[in-house]
Amino acid sequence: MALYKKMIDEAVGATLAVYGVIKEKRGGEFKLTDCKPYVDAVNKMTAGEGQSQEVIDLHVQSVNAHYDILCGLTDTIRPEDDPFVEHYQTPPILEILCEEDAAFKKSLDTFIEAIGANQALVGLEAVRRYGGMYGLTCVVDFAFSCGSVSNLVNRILGPLDIPSDHKKTILSAKSWGMNTSYGSGAAFRAAMESGKTAAEAEAAEVAMMQFIYREPCKAQAEIMDGHNLGGHGGHSSFDVRKYMALYKERMKPVVLAALKAGVHPANIVTVPAYCVGDVGHHIAQSAFNMFNDEMVFGIYESVMDVFKATLQAGLDQNAYQNPYDVLSVATGAPACATAYVLWKDSFTVPMVVDLLSKRFSNYAAMNPKRGEADELHNADFIDILTRGERILDVKPIGSGATIKNIKIDLSPIDKHPVVSNPQRYTYPACAITQRFAALMSLSDFPCYLTPECTTATLMTNCIALNPGVPGSPVRGCKDCAATKLIKRNVPYVTGELAGGKGYCNWDSAV
Numbered sequence: 001m002a003l004y005k006k007m008i009d010e011a012v013g014a015t016l017a018v019y020g021v022i023k024e025k026r027g028g029e030f031k032l033t034d035c036k037p038y039v040d041a042v043n044k045m046t047a048g049e050g051q052s053q054e055v056i057d058l059h060v061q062s063v064n065a066h067y068d069i070l071c072g073l074t075d076t077i078r079p080e081d082d083p084f085v086e087h088y089q090t091p092p093i094l095e096i097l098c099e100e101d102a103a104f105k106k107s108l109d110t111f112i113e114a115i116g117a118n119q120a121l122v123g124l125e126a127v128r129r130y131g132g133m134y135g136l137t138c139v140v141d142f143a144f145s146c147g148s149v150s151n152l153v154n155r156i157l158g159p160l161d162i163p164s165d166h167k168k169t170i171l172s173a174k175s176w177g178m179n180t181s182y183g184s185g186a187a188f189r190a191a192m193e194s195g196k197t198a199a200e201a202e203a204a205e206v207a208m209m210q211f212i213y214r215e216p217c218k219a220q221a222e223i224m225d226g227h228n229l230g231g232h233g234g235h236s237s238f239d240v241r242k243y244m245a246l247y248k249e250r251m252k253p254v255v256l257a258a259l260k261a262g263v264h265p266a267n268i269v270t271v272p273a274y275c276v277g278d279v280g281h282h283i284a285q286s287a288f289n290m291f292n293d294e295m296v297f298g299i300y301e302s303v304m305d306v307f308k309a310t311l312q313a314g315l316d317q318n319a320y321q322n323p324y325d326v327l328s329v330a331t332g333a334p335a336c337a338t339a340y341v342l343w344k345d346s347f348t349v350p351m352v353v354d355l356l357s358k359r360f361s362n363y364a365a366m367n368p369k370r371g372e373a374d375e376l377h378n379a380d381f382i383d384i385l386t387r388g389e390r391i392l393d394v395k396p397i398g399s400g401a402t403i404k405n406i407k408i409d410l411s412p413i414d415k416h417p418v419v420s421n422p423q424r425y426t427y428p429a430c431a432i433t434q435r436f437a438a439l440m441s442l443s444d445f446p447c448y449l450t451p452e453c454t455t456a457t458l459m460t461n462c463i464a465l466n467p468g469v470p471g472s473p474v475r476g477c478k479d480c481a482a483t484k485l486i487k488r489n490v491p492y493v494t495g496e497l498a499g500g501k502g503y504c505n506w507d508s509a510v
Helices: 002-025 032-042 053-073 082-087 090-100 102-117 119-131 149-157 164-173 186-193 198-214 216-225 240-260 285-290 294-316 323-344 349-366 376-392 411-415 434-442 452-465
Strands: none
Touching (some): 002 032, 002 285, 002 294, 090 102, 090 164, 090 216, 090 240, 102 149, 102 164, 198 216, 216 240, 323 434
């Protein structure tokens, strides 16, 4: 229980540090120094009994390097640049691994060649995403869902004659590890929409996929030069090339220490990336703007109260049997709370899955030039809701608002002065959709409902207990909400790539 308490203290500390900054600063002007409370919380992480100090260092030192380097390059980040701040870590680390391990570099070169040899496969996946065949998807998923980069990379790696550990590292580098901001299909789409032939578009896609592995830092910098999010031009907040050079220099001793200690390279490319996003992304101008809405912030606040109370109840009840139980409760309790907020406006999860799935089909038709990652957070959002409703619903349909035999206290939502009084934030006599409207705002940015810093902190703790075993991507079915309407994950599909799990391939993970 001492280990579980340590994990919870660290996760809650980091999560509430983010919440505290947003509560204080929302509606204001973002400065990078606003992120210091989160950095301070991360610096309280320690290696508990049986945990690898080197894994903890990968997390803690990455956050410190990220914060220090950014503060040395700029004082703020524009919203158009903030989604990408957690994509500058894996490229330098991947380069370090190649420089330090000639055998791994050789395996990576073999994989790069295999991308070209699998041009038909790469093109097929690009066409399916471009045309919307897979429906609402998360292209940069941390699992093997249909249409994801992990799914495609896994298919190419499977038959290769390279060491298994190298396969797992390459796979992890573009899943929980984030080797560049590239989402598969983007080069194909851009070529098609600029008037190129399908053959030329396929060749462009193959070349881009190879580029992000052959020269990851250079590729990421060029992607940022031209991202043009919102039509406001390429990255301008800071010098991304200088950031990656400084980060590589700063993290090299930490990476070498982890390698020497036997930490699996798949964890080395994973742990440093996911933990930094709160600096300049989850604590950022975009967040301060979104949470200036009272109902949106009220939902976040009340869900955090449920999250904190449920984790503590699990400790009080001695409910945790293994470290992953802590992670399950930390993500499941706020998911349940989110579904409860939805219910309070008499919406059900199938309604929302249906709405956003239909919206995607229309979005794909109306916006063929759409970004590859446009709908990824909508996909995350309905996954959160689907899991939450399963926990919330009455037994035997659901779990009766319990998780790991812990009763989830939802009273913070009912007692919240804003969430419980929607009539104060619209036409008072007809206030039946305000909470739903706020949830729709969060559907584009659900990282606060099951907070990413919570998951990152707890995953680092879990990986630190088993440093030699790859912690990502998730080798299991994530029960994608979108597949409730459009079946792509069953053996009855008849297209190319179909397997025992349809177009998903978690069951054949390398």
